[in-house]
Amino acid sequence: MLVVPDSGRLSFALITLADADLLYQVDQDEEVMRYINGGKRSTMQTIVAVMLPRLALYHSPAAGFGIWQIRRLDDQAYLGWVLIRPMGFNTETPSLDTLEIGWRLQRPYWGQGYASEAALAIARAVLADKPQIHYLSAIAMPDNAGSIGVMKKLGMQFIKNFLHRDALGDVDAVLYRVHRSALPQLSC
Numbered sequence: 001m002l003v004v005p006d007s008g009r010l011s012f013a014l015i016t017l018a019d020a021d022l023l024y025q026v027d028q029d030e031e032v033m034r035y036i037n038g039g040k041r042s043t044m045q046t047i048v049a050v051m052l053p054r055l056a057l058y059h060s061p062a063a064g065f066g067i068w069q070i071r072r073l074d075d076q077a078y079l080g081w082v083l084i085r086p087m088g089f090n091t092e093t094p095s096l097d098t099l100e101i102g103w104r105l106q107r108p109y110w111g112q113g114y115a116s117e118a119a120l121a122i123a124r125a126v127l128a129d130k131p132q133i134h135y136l137s138a139i140a141m142p143d144n145a146g147s148i149g150v151m152k153k154l155g156m157q158f159i160k161n162f163l164h165r166d167a168l169g170d171v172d173a174v175l176y177r178v179h180r181s182a183l184p185q186l187s188c
Contacts (some may be wrong), residue, residue: 080105
């Protein structure tokens with residue numbers, strides 16, 4: 001199983017299919033969900049019937065693919081999570097050289113650099129033994145300035161606007177990407 005070393009302020013553990021409560025907890029704030037589904041809280045039924053089966057499609061502890069919980073080192077507070085998976089994991093032609101990364105943090109932890117610190121630490125650990133993976137990509141709604149800010153902190157560059165088609169719903173989105181060699185150093 002891949003282990004992500006602690007960063008300056010955070011520790012990480014891969015969420016399992018038994019951790020529905022951690023996913024549910026983050027999704028109970030309309031502002032957190034604003035750029036996910038228009039601000040609707042997830043029900044536990046949705047977590048169990050939709051989110052966990054999707055997670056099972058790409059969950060690989062050996063590869064480090066899945067959803068990583070983020071905890072603050074000083075008090076073990078659960079801040080949220082970072083997902084990492086093959087880009088297009090749910091299509092007939094998933095990418096062999098690009099990983100998708102995403103994050104969702106509880107609102108009290110926004111704006112403190114936790115998302116970029118966690119995403120960078122997890123990305124570096126997952127990419128360490130995968131030379132065949134050249135790119136790290138992220139998707140967001142065009143007006144999600146917070147997530148786009150995290151993408152830029154990760155060194156990602158704008159690639160395109162597009163209609164993101166997904167079983168959870170189609171949305172207008174932006175795609176950002178960075179070559180593994182251009183990821184910034186972990187500074188925390």
